[in-house]
Amino acid sequence: MLVKRLFITANLVVLMVPFLARGVQDSVQPSQRLDPTIQKIVSEISADRIAEIEKKLESFGTRNVLSDPTQPNHGIGAARQWILDQFKSYSPRLEVSFDTHVIPKRGRVWKDVEIRNVVAILPGKMKEATSRWIMIGGHYDSLNLRVPPEMRGDREKAAEIPAPGVSDDGSGTACAMECARVLSQYEFDATLVFVAFAGEEVGLVGSRALAKRLKEKNQTVQALLNNDIIGSEISGNGVIDNRRVLVFSEDPNDSPSRQIARYVKKIGERYYPEMNVDMIFRYDRFGRGGDHTPFNQEGFPAVRLTTPNENYANQHTPTDTFENTSPSFAAKVTRINAAAAASLAMAPKAPVTSRPAPLPGSDAAIAAAAAAELEEAAPRPPQTGPGLSRGKGYDAVLRWEYPDPEPDLAGFIVVVRSTMSPDWEREIWAGNVKEFTLKNTSIDQVVFGVKAVDKGGHESPVSPYVLVPRAR
Structure with a gap:
């Protein structure tokens, strides 16, 4: 009592x-x-387009950052070039480029490697827009840990084995790309930035390098909405839940990231009431991390959106395929992203x-x-x-x-x-x-x-x- x-x-x-x-x-x-413009933006998010992106990313065979980058239709190089070209096709107002870093040999990175985040910037119209970035991201690299015994001594060959990575994280990449396609048809006060991160699977190296670079440039990031594993509505134990998305945010309870999580919940549910946004008050799933983590570490507000129903049997395996994902669920999460990002970009500063x-x-x-x-x-x-x-x-x-x-x-x-x-x-x-x-x-x-x-x-x-x- x-x-x-x-x-x-x-x-x-x-x-x-x-x-x-x-x-x-x-x-x-x-x-x-409700703002009719934001309502229209939410309605224009297409599950069919998300499906097309996921299928195309799967078609590259692998997107392992250590795969051969010179192949025209296979591997990490072909994937990042296609993402770049797609961003450019959405709108001439998008400023599209590679954010390139050389990562030295260490940990999971068994050789020096050049990685490229793919970045599309939609400049805001207010004079202070360059100092207010709202970011939507997902990682486009993939990984298959089920290396055949005969290849375990040959890292070059092991990097080329099939790693479709559709849910992890072609789905998050598709979210960022679909948001870029739709939102780039509108004008906003603040600047919107869409990112396909590289190197998440080998230690968050792409997001870490970008976050550090933005910190050194004194760039203001109002929010990063990181989408990682949003392609599945069925968990490995058979539980189906297609009405919820989880939003993880770091402590303490009134941290900037926690305020962004509350914002995503309020605005997301306001404009897309078919989904419940469940706030999880920890920085990520227990003992794990994602591309929002380096942004948090550099002092930027960042949250992770993810499915409540992971299928661990498919992660980092050749079975993380389009057949085992749900583009309609990914589209629902993408609508939450689009509503929250558009509202942030139209709103005044805090x-x-x-x-x-x-x-x-x-x-x-x-x-x-x-x-x-x-x-x-x-x-x-x-x-x-x-x-x-x-x-x-x-x-x-x-x-x-x-x-x-x-x-x-x-x-x-x-x-x-x-x-x-x-x-x-x-x-x-x-x-x-x-x-x-x-x-x-x-x-x-x-x-x-x-x-x-x-x-x-x-x-x-x-x-x-x-x-x-x-x-x-």
Whole structure:
């Protein structure tokens, strides 16, 4: 009874939050009706086209990154050239190129090898579009671990054995390509990037190299939606489930990646209610990883979309074929991707609820350290946020920053949830203001966030109010 009572109390705090904000009458909340453009985008995703892509990828025999890249119709080289040509055929507005890296011999990479991610960029129309990338990806390389005994001493021959890799991960590649085909017919505020990653099967080497390169260039990635194994609706034990997709996101509970997972769930289910988006609160399947992992490690928000029904008997074998996959299921997951990516690219940027800590040795850092010495509790690392305070003692006062607002910005929505809740439970229209007060509301018992919304009703991801852990 104690647990139940605590849960009810926490939710009552959320449900009974009073509505009071300075300047709340300054603007009118835009309608949250469905955007007809996004509805049209979702309807244009084709299961037949996804099937065609999967069959073509299977036809290359293998897409092992260590296979012969010079063959015109077989192996990794033929596959990546075909993907490049397909991207180019979708729209002249797509900027298509190879993202090339030389990977030295190590681990599963038994020789120095050149790998090529295939990248298609759809530039956004806003002036800050180059600093806001929304990415959709899947890996096009494949692997067959069932090497015949007579080839186990000959790595060159072993790299050429059939590795169809249709579910893992021709399905994710098909998702990225089909999204590129459809979305490239529209204009967006932010930049959309479609990627077919190479080298996932030999240690995430392609995504790792690209993430590192983007970090070095100070590129802002608002989200990576990584699709890996979205081609199967039947698990190895016979369970069929074609109404759910899993979205994995890294801890902690209010990490940027977790906010993207919540966004994918909300927008995906709004525009494609035939599917349930189930959030899984860990970075990937137990003890495993994917091409979103290096992006997380470089500080970019990234999530993995995958089937709830893996068939382990087919993975990395010659039986991961088109016959053993479901393009209709892959199309459903692709519609979730398209809706979420389009909404992100149409939406305003997210508000700033906290700023980075001042540089060590700076005046701000010295002042913060001096102030910390006056605290009886252990001091926090120097920082200037979050913008959450108690007001006169018993209120919740939220402040945020929003430099260079978009011309169509309508205002901001404050979101609230219990500390035990996986998702936001209440939304409150704050108006076009940068401060919001909830009277008689404890900041200790709930979690707060804020998001921007434009006049068309497109919402940014939530910026939560979080603290840096205390120094121990």
